[in-house]
Amino acid sequence: MTIRLRLILSYIAMVLIPIFLTLITALVLTRVFFGAGDTSGRGGDGFQFHGHALSEFWEKINEREQLMNGVKFVAEQDPELLADPKFVAGTGETLQGLQAGLVIVRNGVVTYASSDVDHKGLEDELARVDTDQEGRSRWMMSRGPEIGGRYKAERVDFVFGDQSTGTLYLLSDLNPLLGKMSWFMPMMFISLLLIVALTNLLLTFFVSRSILRPLYTLKRAAERIKEGQLDYPLLMQRKDEFGEVGEAFEEMRERLKHSIHLQLQYEENRKEMLSNISHDLKTPITGIKACVEGLQDRVADTEEKRDKYIAMIGQKANDMDRMIEELFLFSKLDLKRLPFDFEQMDVVGFLQSFSEEMKTDPRFAQVQIKFISTAEHPLHVVADRDKLKRVLMNIAENSLHYMNKPDPRLTLELEASPREALVRIRDNGAGIDEAALPKVFERFYRAESSRSSHSGRGGSGLGLAIVRQIIEAHGGIVRADSQTGVGTSISFTLPRQAYSRTDGERK
Structure with a gap:
């Protein structure tokens, strides 16, 4: 129930409940003050009223009115009966029993x-009575010490049989009614005030509690967030506006917690990255310094040694340049700031061209490179050519680092399914331990225990992490399979479904 509906219902209840309770109170008070028998006994918890008390009171009133009407009829139709002492005395006694009088x-x-x-x-x-509005009913104050109080007086003029004038006065004793009313009206007024006050108090209490309790809950949640306590969920379990606010608040808490977690993770990654960069750059710098010192100290005293030292310096500089380039590339990928130039391309022709290019690369001069495709030609995917080439090169270079066989082999395989293209690169290197396999796509991770570098150089630790970032940006997935001593297989998928590109981003 919404707060607006709850308030509307409370306003309606503030009107209807007092009316209902007032009617019940009026009925009870009427039975108390105007019942003929008042009470018949007492129960354990209070008075029990006669069921016919109220009806007996009004029956008495009706009987008195009927008798008075009969007397007036006699005065108009047979006035001589009013001269009969026996008739008049009997009528007077009857009226007296009904709290009335006759004059x-x-x-x-x-x-x-x-x-x-x-x-x-x-x-x-x-x-x-004669002076004021003759012939009409009026109130008459009885000043006699025996009676006192008020009467309702009604005058009827008539003529006796001997043409003498006569006047009939019918007096209704109002003392019982006024006495009861003197208590009934104040009690009714007090009851009405109590009912209205109690109803408003209770409704205000329950409505305000239904509003204040969730506000206090939100306040406590906000204070916990202010103090950095983000592990306490906010469970409002309401279907009104406060429930919606609570859901939004809980979503904000979850996002804030996730954001802080990411920030801490980024900070930890930054520290780890600085540590790894320092370690990775120190090795080639140490080699360059050693070569420079050898040249300065004239250790390289022949032209052949000097050329060797200079070549080593150049190689170390190239390694540093490659490591820095990969670091920049990974940082841009990690921050989602590297633009992609997606286009429709034939992946079969692309892989064929790449395998031929690798065969001419001096680094793979001793490696047997083969391309195998079971997919139909052409097989169209939407990808960034340069980024996809970087993926293949990083995987190939990673395989090159771990090749320890006399006949190193590298095989590119392509398979197709209705929804995606599967690219797999196999090598026959040293392989990767099963425990280390799930971590090969993490940044700066190297499977040192499985390394047997054929090239004599280690990687930066970012190559496969870059592969995962690029493939996931293409909408694919990447995985690694390996067997120690047999070789490693790195595979990734590229979706075949249609893409819409705007400003280099996949929709």
Whole structure:
């Protein structure tokens, strides 16, 4: 339930609940104050009311009204009955039992008055009824010390049989009703205030708690993040706006944690890279310094020795240049800042051309190079020619470092499936230990225990890491398989599906 809907329902409840509770309270108070029997007994927890208490009260009121209407009918239709003392006395006693009174005036003289209204000053009270709005019901204050209180007075004028004037006064005792109302109305007002206050208090408490609790949860989560504690998940488990905020907050925490982890990893990699660069550059620099010192100390006292020392200096400088170039290339790949120039190309023709180029490379002069393809010609993929050539060269140079057989061989294989092209480069070198195999594509990793360098030079430790970065940028995967003493196979895939290129990036 959304917060907006929850607030709307709370507003509706603030109106409907007090109305409902007020009606129930009014019913209960009405039974308490206007019930005929009030209570029949007591239970363990409170009063138990008569089921017919309220109906008995109103039945009594109706019976009184019916009797009064009958008396008025007699005054209009048969006024002589009002001169009959027996009839008048019986009627007066009946009305008295119904908390009412009867007064008959004949020619200005009170001929009968019920005992409950017969008191000193009755004539004055009746005169006030005569003076104010004749013939209509009104309130009459009874000032007699015996009665006191209020009556509802109704006057009916009639004529006796002897043409004498008569006046009938029907008085309804309001003391019981007013007495109950004097308690009923304050109790009803107090109950209404309590109901409204309690309803608003409870609804405000529950609604505010449903809003404040998630706010406190978010606050605690923010404080933990501020203190760098990112391992505590935020589980709101709500389906409202706070739930959406909690999900966004949790996603932010996860991303921040991942970002900090990457930053720490980058920092660790940077330290490792500096350490490896220092170590890798120190070896050729030491060789160059040794050669320069040999020339300065005239150890190379013949032209042949001097040419050898200069050649060694040139070789070491080339090694340093290659290592620095690979370092720059890997850094650009790692930071996603190296642009790719993708184009559609025939990978069969490309591999054939590359194998022929390798055969003319002096570094592979002693290596038997073979290209085998089981794929149809042409086999189109979308790739960056220069980057793909760098991949193949890095794999070939890595194989060259570990060739220790008298007949070194390097085989390029190409296979095709409906979705991708598989390129595999096999050698018959020393192979790589099974424990070291999963790490060969990590930066600066060298399988030292398996090294038997035919060329006498080690790699930079970035060659296969660069291979993985370039192939993954093409949308492919790379893997290594090896058997110690038999050889190593490096394979990678290139997707065949259609690509859309914009600014050198694959869509």
